[in-house]
Structure formats: structure tokens, C-alpha cells
Amino acid sequence: MERVSHYLDAGTEAKIKEVVERELITAHMKTLVEMEGSGMVSMLKDDKTEDLTRMYQLLGRVPKGHDIMRQVLGDFVRETGKQIVESPENQNKETTYVQQLLDLKQKYDNILAKAMGNDKNFQHALNQAFEHFINLSPKSPEYISLFIDDKLRKGLKGVSEEEMEQTLDKVMMLFRFIQEKDIFEKYYKQHLAKRLLLGRSASDDAERSMISKLKTECGYQFTSKLEGMFQDMKQSSLTIDGFKNYVNALDPNPLKGLELNVQVLTTGFWPTQSASKCTLPQEIVVCCEVFQKYYLSQHSGRRLTWQTTMGTGELRAFFGTKRHELNVSTHQMVILLLFNQVDTLTFKDLLTATGIPGPDLHKTILPLLVPAHKILLKNPPVPKFSPTDSFSFNENFKSKLFRVKVVQVAQKESEPERGETQKKVDEDRKHMIEAAIVRIMKARKTMQHANLVAEVTKQLSSRFRPNPITIKKRIESLIEREYLERSSSDRKMYNYLA
Numbered sequence: 001m002e003r004v005s006h007y008l009d010a011g012t013e014a015k016i017k018e019v020v021e022r023e024l025i026t027a028h029m030k031t032l033v034e035m036e037g038s039g040m041v042s043m044l045k046d047d048k049t050e051d052l053t054r055m056y057q058l059l060g061r062v063p064k065g066h067d068i069m070r071q072v073l074g075d076f077v078r079e080t081g082k083q084i085v086e087s088p089e090n091q092n093k094e095t096t097y098v099q100q101l102l103d104l105k106q107k108y109d110n111i112l113a114k115a116m117g118n119d120k121n122f123q124h125a126l127n128q129a130f131e132h133f134i135n136l137s138p139k140s141p142e143y144i145s146l147f148i149d150d151k152l153r154k155g156l157k158g159v160s161e162e163e164m165e166q167t168l169d170k171v172m173m174l175f176r177f178i179q180e181k182d183i184f185e186k187y188y189k190q191h192l193a194k195r196l197l198l199g200r201s202a203s204d205d206a207e208r209s210m211i212s213k214l215k216t217e218c219g220y221q222f223t224s225k226l227e228g229m230f231q232d233m234k235q236s237s238l239t240i241d242g243f244k245n246y247v248n249a250l251d252p253n254p255l256k257g258l259e260l261n262v263q264v265l266t267t268g269f270w271p272t273q274s275a276s277k278c279t280l281p282q283e284i285v286v287c288c289e290v291f292q293k294y295y296l297s298q299h300s301g302r303r304l305t306w307q308t309t310m311g312t313g314e315l316r317a318f319f320g321t322k323r324h325e326l327n328v329s330t331h332q333m334v335i336l337l338l339f340n341q342v343d344t345l346t347f348k349d350l351l352t353a354t355g356i357p358g359p360d361l362h363k364t365i366l367p368l369l370v371p372a373h374k375i376l377l378k379n380p381p382v383p384k385f386s387p388t389d390s391f392s393f394n395e396n397f398k399s400k401l402f403r404v405k406v407v408q409v410a411q412k413e414s415e416p417e418r419g420e421t422q423k424k425v426d427e428d429r430k431h432m433i434e435a436a437i438v439r440i441m442k443a444r445k446t447m448q449h450a451n452l453v454a455e456v457t458k459q460l461s462s463r464f465r466p467n468p469i470t471i472k473k474r475i476e477s478l479i480e481r482e483y484l485e486r487s488s489s490d491r492k493m494y495n496y497l498a
Contacts, residue, residue: 022062029059033068040072044111052115066121074125077108081133085140094143095150102170105130131177141184142418144174149191152207153200164206172213180464182432183425185222188214190271192226196233197263197310218462228269236263239295246294260287264295264304272424278308278330279355281337308334309360317375319397326375327405331356331364336375339393348387365391367406373399375406433466433474438483441496449475449492 008016033040033055043051059065081104084090090097108126116122134140148171151164159167178184195201208230215223240261247255280288292304313333315326328336334354338345345353351361362385368376375397379390436456441447447455453471460466475494478484487493 029062029065029068033059033072040069041076044073044076044108047107047111049111049114052111056116056119066119070122070125073108073122074129077104077126077129078132080104081130082136085133085137091139094146097143098147098171098174101130101134101174105170105173127177130174131179134174134177135179138180141178141180142187144171144178145184145187145191147171148188148210149195152202152210153195161203161205164203165209168206168210168213172217175214176217180425181218181222182428182463183421186271186421186425189225189229192229193271194310196229198312222463225269228266232265232269233263236265239264239298242298243291243294247290254290255287256283258283258287260291262291262295265307277355277357278334279353280308280334284334320395322398324397324399324401325403327403328368329364329406331360332368332406335364335368336393344390344392346387347385347389347391350391351387373397373404373406429464429466429470430474432460432463433471434478436460437471437474437478438496441484441494445496446487447494448490449494452494 036042040052040055042048043055056066056069059069081101084097084100084104090100112118112122112126137143148168151167151171175181175184192207195207201207211223211226211230214226243260243262247253288306295304296302308330311330313328313330315328315333315336317324317326317336326336331354334356335350338350338353347361350356350365351358354361356364365376365385367373369378374394376391377394379392433456436459437452440452440455440459452475453468456471457466457468475484479486479494482497484494485497487495
């Protein structure tokens, strides 16, 4: 270089460098990047960060060098992610599905940090690739919610609070890529409700931290109902303390040795549950009536509807000479108490006595028949249920544990239930689209169709991507109900009607 500076004019340096770089780099960069076996794809597969660093620095010297690298990175990550999302092995395995996506994100975040200095343009290409393949599967919102549910329900064994926070932060990165956040919200609310009502939450702090993250990401409206659920649980605790003082002051005690814990839930905050039919035993009915009388004396004008599907019960049971405490669902408690009067009941008898619908009764009995806690015996002992099958109390049940918790059947959504959830989401979306249209038109008074559709899409994009056809249908509906009218001079123009 020193000799060159003596022989050549300094003014020619830039031009000579440009010619050399054009001939030695620009002319061959496409071949270099796409070369099979040693190109960029091979480097990405094998985590060759040093080679990627050299390629990034070399191609950074010429125009559009980084553009080619970004294109290859985006295409490769998109294809890799698509294989994870569409793999039959990952279907109905939400933990594996989400963990593989987290590992993929971690891997390419590390490559970007080490080889490309966290170049924002490369980060954007990576984010676009993730957003593309995560939204290929309609189950992504549900799986991410189930993954969070798994972590918050069991907790992470041997993991500090700081590491738990890091795990939740990583999941939030995937959440940002979901376009249909309203579907995630529906599932998250269902899973949170089960954790709170069944006492399965590993940590209140972790739960509140997750809600705080969602609030930061999506705003107060997204999490107001989730926070309301926590408020209900806190208020229920105070209510039940007051109820116990009230009952203890009565003579004689109307509960007759039974202990009743009730969670009073505000209808608007919690997932809507169809009140499943269940005929409670008389002693439980008396307890419910006592509580109802106390609660309505404290809160006039309210109405209580008993939801038996999400409750639990604790029973003292004698198996021969051994005594155990059984922790079961409310419906299982109703079934087991029937065996205090009779030794054997058929499936048809149970249907009549409990009032629980057939499919729900089937799901309720199954956990009581598994080898781990075989509290009931079935005759004939075959998996299929029929109305004439008989059930009897298993006197020979044995367990090393005094307190036996009957593990419930995992309630993953079936296809009909998933369809029902989608229907509810679609119904909610109609209202949100109409509210956005009215809000925009009230401010603008007059607006052209294409501009209105674009503005509605922009306002709702943080929740979901509305279909232009759906927006058009909601506009038509609002015209029919006289919120809007078409302009007489231009059919594509709308006027707001005050």
C-alpha cells in the first residue's frame, strides 16, 4: 500500500477500489452467497458465525451486497420455520411446537448479534420471516397460550424468578408475530380461568408479570378483563372470610360440619360458560342456599348462577379400614356421594341421578377408573361406555398417599369446540369492526370507501387483520341501521348520520 501511494495519484484511489470491488466482489457475490455446500445457507445451517462475519464485511463494501444476504436469510428461515409449523409430528404437541420456534429464534438472534452486529435491516428480514410462517397455522395463538399455561401452571422446576421472566419474554417475542391476537386472548382467558379457579397457578407474581407484558404490548383494553379476574379472586377471598364468620355466629351451624368455599365471578370478566346441568346432593344444596342468603344480604340487586363445571370437592373416604382424603371435581364428588346409599349404579342411573349430560358424564367418570386412582370399578371393564354398564365403589383401592388428588382428563379443545371458539371470535370481530367504522366516520363525517377500509384495517391491526369483504358487509349493515348513508353524488362515498 505504501508503494502504491508513491506511484499512483491519491485522487485515483476511490475509482480503482470501485473497479476492483466491482470485478472481484459484485460480479461474483450472487455465486458466492448461493454456492451449494459452502454458501450462506450452509453457513446458517452449521452456525459458522466467523464465515458469516467475513461474508457480511466483504459484501458490505459493495452496493446491494447485504440485500442478497438478507434475501437468502429471510427465505431460509421462512422455509425452516414452515417445516416446524407444518410438521405432522408437532400437531397437538404445543410444547414441542413452541419450543422449536423459540430455539429457532434464539439461534438466529445469536447469529445476527455475532456476525452482523444486530443490523436492523437483517433483524427486519428475520422478523418478517417469523411473522410469515407463524401465521400459516391457525393453531399458533392457541399453542402459544397453552405453552404459557404449561409454564405458569407447573412452574419451571429449579428455575429462578429471573429465568422465568426470561422465558416469558421469549414467548412474548413470538406473540408479537401473531396477527390474530384476539384469538390468543380468548384462549389465554380460558386457560387463566382454569389456573385461578382450580388453584393450579404456580406463582401469582409470574401471572401478574405476564399480564403486565401483555398490557405493555397491546394496551389496557386487552388485559382489563384479565385484571378483573384477579380482582374477583381477591374479593371472593374477603367474601368467604365474612361468610365463615356469619355461619360460625349461627346456632345451630346450618352447614352441619361441611366447609364451603365459593368464588363469586363477574360475568363480563370470565369466559362465558354454559351452565352445565348437575343435580347437587341435598346437603350441598342447603350450603348453597345459606351462602346465597348471606351474599344477597350484602349485595342487593345481584343474581347468583351456580357453575358446577369448574369447582372441586374434598371428600373423606373409607376403603376397608383405611381412610383417604380425595380431591375431585364437583361433578365427581356428586357421583361418589351416590355410593353412600347404593353399592352399584348403571351409567343410565348416574345420568338420571346427577342430571349431567352424557358426554360430560363420560369425561367425569374416566379419571375415577384409571389404575393410578381406581376409585370406581366398571363392569364390563372395557373402554367403551353403554347405558347398561354398571359401576361400584372399589373397597380395595390402595394408595401410599393419604391425600389423593384425582388428575382430571386434559381438556384440550376438540374440533367442534374449536369451531365454537372461532364463532365467538368472529362475532366479537363484527362488533369491533362496526365500532371502528362508527368512530372513524364520526370524526371524519364523510369518507371514500377505500380510505375507510384502509383506516379500519390500520386501527384494528394490533388485534387482528380484518378482511376487506367483512368490513364491506359491516358497512352495509350500518347503512341498513341508519348509522351511515351513501352519498347521492358518489356511490363510493359515505356520510355519517348523527
